[in-house]
Amino acid sequence: MRVRQQREGGGPAIVPERDLAIDLARFFCLALVVVGHTMMVSPVLHPDGTVTTENTLGLQRWFGAVIWVLQVMPLFFVAGGITGLQSWRRLRARGGNAFDFMQARMLRLIRPAAVLLACMYTGLWAARLAGVDPQVVQLLVTGAGMPLWFLAAYLAAQLNLPLLAALHSRAPWLTLTGLASLVVAVDCLRGVLPLLAYANMIFLWCAVQQLGFIIADNLRLPLRRSALVGIIAGGNLGLGVLVLLGLYPGNMLVNLNPPNLSLLFLGISQAAALKLFRPGLSRLASAGWVRRLVAVAGRRSMTIYLWHLPLLAAMSGLLLLTGFPQPAGGSAAWWWGRPLVLLAVTALLLPVLALFGRLEERPTASAHARSRPAAAVVTAAVVVFIPVSDAALNGLTLGLLGGGAACFALAALLLGRVPVRTAADALPDGSGPALPRPPLSANVEP
Template sequence: MSVTDTRHSTARGLPASRDLVVDFIRVACMFAVVAVHLLMMGISVDELGIGVVNPLTSLSWFAQGTWFAQVMPLFFVVGGFASLTSWRSLQRRGGDAGEYLRNRVLRLVRPTVALYAFLALALWIATAAGVPGDLLAVIAAGAGVQLWFLAAYLICQAMVPTMAKFHQAAPYRTIAALAACAVVVDVLRLGLERNPWGFDSNPIGLLNMVFVWGLLQQLGFFYADGWFDHFAKWQLLLAAAGCYLVLVPLTYGGPYPVDMLTSQNPPMFPLVLVGLAHVMVVKALYPWLQRLVQVGWVQKVMFLVGSRAMTIYLWHLPLIIAMFGIALVLRLPFPEPASAQWWLSRPLFYVAAWVLVLLVSTPLVRLELASTALAPGTVRPATWRIAVATVLAVVPPFVVMRSALDTANATWGLVLLILAVAIVTGRQNASLLRKAST
């Protein structure tokens, strides 16, 4: 299973080995991501024009709150559980690494092509219509903020077959090696951050897209093996508290930022502690969560959101921006960001955002749920071609992560994504076609 594999209507008929709590956590993370992104967009309208601010930064406790609200580390952990489960299932059916990666590319990239097509077209139309460049740059950058995840997740997915072998042979040494590499990268990056030569140390930190996100994915492998089940509830909660205690000297007295959102791109080692604390809490609450996921309406929500999770993730920010744009056109009142009225109006906007996201995702989810099976008369591309397609798919969101979305990289990014899908879709088998014609 992966972020796009929750396709069953209810728990009835699901394999007994399926962990519905993992599905619940994935969906809960999606609700949290949409909420955080909505709250980070404060629109102000006055005689000076339209302003966009992040109201959350005005909260004195915001940085500390990210230790609990930053859910992407947990998302990579449950993604690791799902990835190892899918990989082992594929192996039992005789599949190999090329087939696994091909399936991942199709599942993740096909829905992304639709988003890139929409964004490229919208940005070209806005440019032709004379929308001010500064305003368009802000809108475009906001619409592409979430795309970093595609680059990071595809990199981690490409690692699954190899890291599964390492996990099978030496699970603890693999975790230790990833952790050591992540710390070394941070030391180099932070050590060079204030160098007198003006050297940009952030590119060094990009190596932690492999080590930090990969380490969190590896923790998901331990989850899949039932490793966390060996501990009592009090031990899990004590370990979670220990992770947070370690964060205190690393952030308040050390070189790391307190804000875990700041630590996300490029990722830094404290995210591992946040993810580990979260999964410990999940396992401590596991019996209660198991009862919760058996409730009928909870399962319906899990299916509705989980069956289109990737589509929702990709589209929620552009649609939130569009929602605020419509509100501006209709001249709806915009309370001062972070004011009491602003906070009181957020639940209504949150519900409206979800209604819009679910409506738009209904036709688009077909791209996410479409079969990855080869069409009759086609053969699977060689593994090296699939690897090339994966690189092509990683480049566009990676560039957006580094330089923000604009008209140019939305356009050439769309071309690369289409090419990646075309490569992994398969090629016609000439001999089969000749036999069919005779």
């Protein structure tokens, strides 16, 4: 249903409804990532006192086949392309520009990340001062910082969205083909220039995001269910051929960082699956309890994503220090304990969401505040990607956690607050869609 809100003149205004099917798909992806990580993180304390981590789930024989189906990261970017394109077009209709879009996207993503980095830096330095072995601290830094790569990749794709949307409006298939060609070129050269492989953190995920654009517009292609099933099968068949030829590993987790062409084929299959099952997802998402659950999780999705792995790593480390019985990874006792681990991580997330979840809310200023200068927005983007690039190329360290927190905080200061345009100044004739008065709801992708 549509949500009615009041114009400043008192009349009702129709605000575009959220796509409940896309919200439910993103909730499913988030839940799957959290559950998957609880089965991957398994620290091991050796007799000589050293500590290592073991990816228990990844060591299972059946893991390669399962992760082929459950590697949902491409679906995240497909959904982000759908909601991002719609959000960008509404912002532009209200008189906003690309820098307004970039400002809002960066604020939503970097504010919760800045707090996470600061808390991790403070907590781990306290652990060092308390006598915790530096090796254990570095292990926690490396493991807990893993979600940050997604933040960097998603932010890069979203910051390029206005440009890619313009190209999409002129030549959608040519734009997608061009991005796919860049992905192939990088894959061909990564053997000679290994660092070039990280360029696909931009090209690959922007290409997958374009698939979301295509779904959002439908491009006048009312595909039948049989055609969508054929696309799903074709995407997986193409991926299978690449694997059988030995061009890429069959393990989709290995293909994730840095990403490669295999994930584009996976993204094509998942985009078609999303379109195929969208009517069923809409019916399921319309149930009251599902809608409420998805809405609560959606308003705090980035906080959940960023914090769940650091909390899991910290909990696992503390259990090692206390001598709590640790069943061997992959044993029956270990598997039976996974639901308890998931429950414990969920319990730890609740106070974090209460304390820091509001940082995801769209910050607003007065109704007539001016947008930030383009130079401030571009500078903020550069400041954010300096520590992110360092972490991608050289690995995350305790010092980089502190530097990253400082850079993210500086970027947030540069970006300021997102101005709110009223109905009266949305369009020259005052006929533009109304916005709710501050404070706005949390999700900046309505």
